[in-house]
Amino acid sequence: MKGIERKGISDIPEPAGELGAMKDKPLFVIQKHDASNLHYDFRMEVNGVLRSWVLPKGPSIKPGERRLAIPVEDHPIGYADFEGRIPEGQYGAGTVIVWDRGTYSSLKEHPDVATALEEGHLDIWLEGEKLKGGFALIRTGSGEKPRWLLVKMRDEEASATWDPLSSKPRSVLSGKTIEEMRDVSGDDHVPGTMDC
Numbered sequence: 336m337k338g339i340e341r342k343g344i345s346d347i348p349e350p351a352g353e354l355g356a357m358k359d360k361p362l363f364v365i366q367k368h369d370a371s372n373l374h375y376d377f378r379m380e381v382n383g384v385l386r387s388w389v390l391p392k393g394p395s396i397k398p399g400e401r402r403l404a405i406p407v408e409d410h411p412i413g414y415a416d417f418e419g420r421i422p423e424g425q426y427g428a429g430t431v432i433v434w435d436r437g438t439y440s441s442l443k444e445h446p447d448v449a450t451a452l453e454e455g456h457l458d459i460w461l462e463g464e465k466l467k468g469g470f471a472l473i474r475t476g477s478g479e480k481p482r483w484l485l486v487k488m489r490d491e492e493a494s495a496t497w498d499p500l501s502s503k504p505r506s507v508l509s510g511k512t513i514e515e516m517r518d519v520s521g522d523d524h525v526p527g528t529m530d531c
């Protein structure tokens with residue numbers, strides 16, 4: 336994770352644990368976005384940008400349950416930290432919280448992530464604060480506006496009964512709900528015009 340200071344610890348024997356394993360893993364983030372429609376944005380770091388999909392109903396951890404994922408334009412990596420208000424008149428106007436954030440790894444060595452996305456089927460393992468385990472991202476349509484599905488794999492992190500969207504609605508950065516974030520006034524963190 337970004338905040339971990341690694342300088343000067345190279346001489347300290349590291350257990351083969353999380354810090355060592357995490358350092359090279361790319362980021363993923365899920366932002367809850369109360370715009371004209373409430374939705375979630377799933378973004379994953381691929382080759383220096385955040386590839387992005389809108390999840391109209393958010394992610395599901397029910398094994399095999401399909402959630403529509405609509406691809407949208409890439410975002411800069413720095414956007415993974417953004418939460419706050421997007422002013423009226425700007426694209427995506429509304430309120431954003433970082434609902435979940437962590438790292439991911441591809442479940443297959445080949446092809447690489449960019450190639451797998453190109454081919455329309457990526458299997459990943461998420462290590463978020465809320466979402467964990469295997470997910471498949473599958474393209475189902477073709478043409479100019481392809482549709483994708485985000486599907487939780489059947490593993491020990493799946494649950495048929497527990498819904499993290501309703502059970503854990505708060506930001507992993509600020510602890511705020513999206514309503515609390517919306518009511519914060521004088522937010523000076525404005526992300527610019529790019530959003531969806």
Ligand code: MN
Pocket residue numbers: 368370374375376389427530531
């Ligand atoms: Mn959005």
